[in-house]
Amino acid sequence: MKYSHLLFDADNTLFDFDGSSKKAFDQFIQHIGLDPKEDYYRIYQIGNHQVWNDFEQGKLTTEILRWKRFDLFFKSIGVDRDPHKANTLYLGFLVDFASLIPGARELLDNLKRNGYTLAIITNGLKEVQKPRIKKKNLTHYFNSIIVSDEIGIAKPDPLFFEITADTLMHPDKKKVLVIGDSLTSDMQGGNNYGYDTCWYNPRGKENKSTARPTYVVTQLQEILKIV
Ligand SMILES: [Mg+2]
Incomplete structure (x- = not known):
């Protein structure tokens, strides 16, 4: 691993x-x-x-x-x-109307079974984030669910990642991977804090940002080969 x-x-x-x-x-x-x-x-x-x-x-x-x-x-x-x-x-x-990206549940299931510690890091609104995770029966997969709207600080601020690390008892930075579709919040946030990053880029967008993803995938299943 x-x-x-x-x-x-x-x-x-x-x-x-x-x-x-x-x-x-x-x-x-x-x-x-x-x-x-x-x-x-x-x-x-x-x-x-x-x-x-x-x-x-x-x-x-x-x-x-x-x-x-x-x-x-x-x-x-x-x-x-x-x-x-x-x-x-x-x-x-x-x-x-919450719905999952194809392959998301299978991916989480596989990762959880194989002993990874999983967390959600989201900049969304609190009325939506946890109720939606609960509605789709995903809560049990995650050790932490960090919602910017609840803690008052958002990605890519390093403090957001510091608070996330606190809830996970500060794992070795080299053993943490940030996975997300946003260059400016997810990839940049990971870069700022010193975590490796995986850009989920299903539409093959060009990276015109300053963020430097460690990996790029177009399908969620590809994450299994990386981790
Ligand atoms: Mg996103």
């Missing part, structure tokens, strides 16, 4: 966030009685990306981010609705 501790990102690494998000959004539009329009989701995503970027740059908190993205969306389409209620509905549907 080259590694003993594997730290997994959640969204778009183990969970198909993009798929669930679209379904949750459509359900939310229907629930509030809006006439669904083709470009609504795209319009929502523009505002959503904007607030997450602002959050990463420390310009706003996740408390504001939650409703602000729906406020931007409603303003863009010229509708007057409560953005706080919208957020609560959407997050609830996001848990309801």
Whole structure:
């Protein structure tokens, strides 16, 4: 075993966030009685990306981010609705429609059986992360589940990884591998803290960031050959 501790990102690494998000959004539009329009989701995503970027740059908190993205969306389409209620509905549907990336459960099962210590490290919102892991019956695989929204610090900040290491009783840094789809939070975070990293890059994107992944895989099963 080259590694003993594997730290997994959640969204778009183990969970198909993009798929669930679209379904949750459509359900939310229907629930509030809006006439669904083709470009609504795209319009929502523009505002959503904007607030997450602002959050990463420390310009706003996740408390504001939650409703602000729906406020931007409603303003863009010229509708007057409560953005706080919208957020609560959407997050609830996001848990309801949770789905896994193909091969994720099999991978976790294999790794757990073979004695690896597994953890989740996610920058997502607390209403979604643990309820979704529970809903998909994955909780027992993980020794630690670290949610940025609960600890008040996010990847790629080294402090996020320090807190993660605390919960895992500080394993040898050379024996820890960070696995995730994001160059800026997962790979950069691992680089900053001195952990090896594995970039899950299913669509073969180009690396235009400063992050330097130790490995790159396009399918989750390839991780078995690395660890
Ligand atoms: Mg991710």
